[in-house]
Amino acid sequence: MPTVTASSLLGREVVDRSGERVGAVHDIVVRRRDDGGYEMAGFVVGRSALAGRFGYGATLAPPTPLHGLLAWLRRHERYLPWEDVADIGEEVIRASVASADLTPAWRAEPR
Amino acid sequence: MNRLTSFTLGFLTAIGGFLDIGDIVANSLVGARFGMSLAWVIPVGVIGVCLFSEMAGRVTAVSGRPVFDLVRERLGARAGLANLLASSAITLLVFAAEIGGVALALELASSVHYLLWVPVVGFLVWAVIWRLPFERMERTYGLLGLAMVVFAVALWRLGPDWGALWHDALSPAPPSGEDWPTWWYYAIAVFGAAMSPYAVVFFSSGGVEERWSARDLTLQRLNVFFGFPLGGLLALSLMAGAAVLLHPAGIQVDHLSQATLPVVVSLGKVGLVIAIVGFFACTFGAALEAGLATGYGVAQYFGWSWGKSVRPVQAARFHTLLLATVLAGTAIVLTTLDPVKVTEYAIVLSAAALPLTYLPIFIVANDRGYLGDRVNSRFTNIVATVYLFLVLLVAAATLPLMLWTKAGQ
Amino acid sequence: MNTGRGGDDTGHGAGPGLPRVMRLGFAVLDRQILDVDGVAVGKVDDVELSWEEGRRPVLSALLTDTGALGPRLSGRLGRTWRTLLGRLRPSGDLPVRIPPDQVHTFTPATRLTRPAPPQTRVVEDWLRTHLIERIPGGGHADSDGQ
Numbered sequence: 149m150p151t152v153t154a155s156s157l158l159g160r161e162v163v164d165r166s167g168e169r170v171g172a173v174h175d176i177v178v179r180r181r182d183d184g185g186y187e188m189a190g191f192v193v194g195r196s197a198l199a200g201r202f203g204y205g206a207t208l209a210p211p212t213p214l215h216g217l218l219a220w221l222r223r224h225e226r227y228l229p230w231e232d233v234a235d236i237g238e239e240v241i242r243a244s245v246a247s248a249d250l251t252p253a254w255r256a257e258p259r
Numbered sequence: 260m261n262r263l264t265s266f267t268l269g270f271l272t273a274i275g276g277f278l279d280i281g282d283i284v285a286n287s288l289v290g291a292r293f294g295m296s297l298a299w300v301i302p303v304g305v306i307g308v309c310l311f312s313e314m315a316g317r318v319t320a321v322s323g324r325p326v327f328d329l330v331r332e333r334l335g336a337r338a339g340l341a342n343l344l345a346s347s348a349i350t351l352l353v354f355a356a357e358i359g360g361v362a363l364a365l366e367l368a369s370s371v372h373y374l375l376w377v378p379v380v381g382f383l384v385w386a387v388i389w390r391l392p393f394e395r396m397e398r399t400y401g402l403l404g405l406a407m408v409v410f411a412v413a414l415w416r417l418g419p420d421w422g423a424l425w426h427d428a429l430s431p432a433p434p435s436g437e438d439w440p441t442w443w444y445y446a447i448a449v450f451g452a453a454m455s456p457y458a459v460v461f462f463s464s465g466g467v468e469e470r471w472s473a474r475d476l477t478l479q480r481l482n483v484f485f486g487f488p489l490g491g492l493l494a495l496s497l498m499a500g501a502a503v504l505l506h507p508a509g510i511q512v513d514h515l516s517q518a519t520l521p522v523v524v525s526l527g528k529v530g531l532v533i534a535i536v537g538f539f540a541c542t543f544g545a546a547l548e549a550g551l552a553t554g555y556g557v558a559q560y561f562g563w564s565w566g567k568s569v570r571p572v573q574a575a576r577f578h579t580l581l582l583a584t585v586l587a588g589t590a591i592v593l594t595t596l597d598p599v600k601v602t603e604y605a606i607v608l609s610a611a612a613l614p615l616t617y618l619p620i621f622i623v624a625n626d627r628g629y630l631g632d633r634v635n636s637r638f639t640n641i642v643a644t645v646y647l648f649l650v651l652l653v654a655a656a657t658l659p660l661m662l663w664t665k666a667g668q
Numbered sequence: 669m670n671t672g673r674g675g676d677d678t679g680h681g682a683g684p685g686l687p688r689v690m691r692l693g694f695a696v697l698d699r700q701i702l703d704v705d706g707v708a709v710g711k712v713d714d715v716e717l718s719w720e721e722g723r724r725p726v727l728s729a730l731l732t733d734t735g736a737l738g739p740r741l742s743g744r745l746g747r748t749w750r751t752l753l754g755r756l757r758p759s760g761d762l763p764v765r766i767p768p769d770q771v772h773t774f775t776p777a778t779r780l781t782r783p784a785p786p787q788t789r790v791v792e793d794w795l796r797t798h799l800i801e802r803i804p805g806g807g808h809a810d811s812d813g814q
Contacts, residue, residue: 562732
């Protein structure tokens with residue numbers, strides 16, 4: 149069975165259908181299946197590793213005076229669902245859709 | 260132990276434990292050289308250390324996890340390791356400085372050269388870490404550290420012109436004969452001494468050792484918000500004593516004995532004895548804290564079991580590391596580097612490394628996954644952001660200033 | 669944005685503390701692992717995903733120990749290094765694998781439902797028998813001070 153480590157996926161380039169750069173993988177979203185195991189749901193893709201790595205967007209709320217700054221740093225953040233992944237290459241992950249069709253909301257993942 | 264006793268003890272410990280060799284050297288030296296013109300840095304530092312210690316204490320009390328455990332979680336393995344290496348190196352330097360400080364205090368008391376005391380001190384530090392229970396260890400040195408009140412008494416007995424002191428403190432500019440870069444360089448030293456980042460690591464890991472829970476939060480806050488400022492007052496009286504007595508006479512502080520002069524002049528031999536006890540307690544206590552902080556930081560990065568509340572055989576890696584730290588720290592002092600100089604470098608570099616400790620605390624103190632609705636209030640966040648910019652500025656300015664002023668000469 | 673309590677979850681499923689949806693980097697990677705008795709095991713140094721051809725990858729193990737941490741520290745170079753190392757001596761510096769069904773909760777710390785895997789204690793045990801145990805007083809707890 150082929151395997152991959154999360155750390156090797158984090159930071160990998162992501163390009164869209166036309167080869168345009170979307171960003172780098174900031175995080176991997178997983179979803180629990182009925183049998184209790186976790187399966188891949190998609191990638192959080194962004195351009196500012198700083199804001200991405202700290203984990204803002206999960207339980208971490210940006211502190212008051214930095215709201216704007218962090219929102220600005222995360223303005224390129226997109227969610228790439230597994231369904232829209234065309235190919236996971238050694239260097240680059242290709243999406244099967246255009247970058248304009250990707251939304252920022254990874255939390256819209258069906259539960 | 261009932262709550263009142265426990266509060267009083269914790270409170271007194273916070274006062275006595277606030278001072279270390281860095282504060283003693285920086286404040287005496289600055290008072291002697293710059294008068295009261297840098298006094299404003301102490302309240303700035305004290306507010307900062309209160310703010311971030313409270314955050315660290317809150318994270319620990321609510322989540323049961325020390326702050327450095329969380330650094331790697333938020334910064335990742337690589338940035339976390341870089342942070343760990345830098346902080347450990349500086350903490351080790353502080354540790355060496357404290358050991359040197361203890362040895363100097365013993366030299367003052369015994370007239371035996373401090374280098375002969377260094378191995379003894381190294382062994383004692385290790386033995387206390389190895390055997391003395393955490394709470395008793397912290398209490399003993401914190402309470403003995405209260406002897407430093409003698410500096411406040413000495414200042415009062417010297418009967419200075421309070422109005423002039425106050426006026427000096429309100430005119431933040433270098434006195435004649437000193438230039439701005441040097442003045443700023445020593446401002447950073449005083450700031451680094453007051454904010455001492457290792458103390459925050461120790462403080463939050465200590466919270467885990469003492470098993471704080473959310474119920475201890477109020478007590479903890481009182482200790483921080485009242486104990487630390489009172490400790491800051493002691494730092495201020497060290498500076499003022501030197502400013503009153505040494506500054507007009509043009510005496511520079513390059514040995515610990517000069518720091519005791521205000522006490523000797525106003526209180527004589529008895530004062531000197533008390534001051535030496537204070538020096539010993541402060542530096543010995545801080546040596547324990549800095550030594551343990553190194554061990555805590557590394558163990559928490561790798562996720563080893565750590566702490567004094569588990570048996571050493573159950574935390575073998577942690578205790579091996581502590582042993583190595585004590586040996587390394589002792590070896591640094593034995594190179595015959597001047598302990599006062601080592602201290603100066605240690606506090607200035609601590610100031611430069613402040614963001615490494617304070618940024619992760621700030622991030623985690625806003626995580627609802629850990630703190631639920633006990634995350635930072637809006638007010639705390641605003642003040643903390645101002646401080647973060649301040650420590651970033653200090654970090655950026657430190658090395659250039661150090662080179663420019665040839666480390667304050 | 670989720671502002672509720674209790675880790676990185678957005679609504680609990682059947683499991684005790686296991687979220688329905690989570691971000692691996694935020695909620696799993698680099699977290700402290702504690703075994704069933706609360707003993708520190710290590711950090712989640714990496715997470716392994718594996719898949720059958722044409723299927724979605726699934727979370728197949730949490731990796732811990734230097735075998736997993738080493739490659740992460742040096743980034744791309746480290747990965748190449750590990751591929752090489754893996755070819756040279758397949759049984760080399762392998763990370764300790766913890767299957768996800770042994771995880772009780774992920775956040776704030778990863779708690780296991782079993783004792784720590786023995787491989788995580790090799791260095792600890794060596795240092796204990798060769799050094800710490802031989803120093804007088806090593807077996808005494810400090811908690812008498814409580």
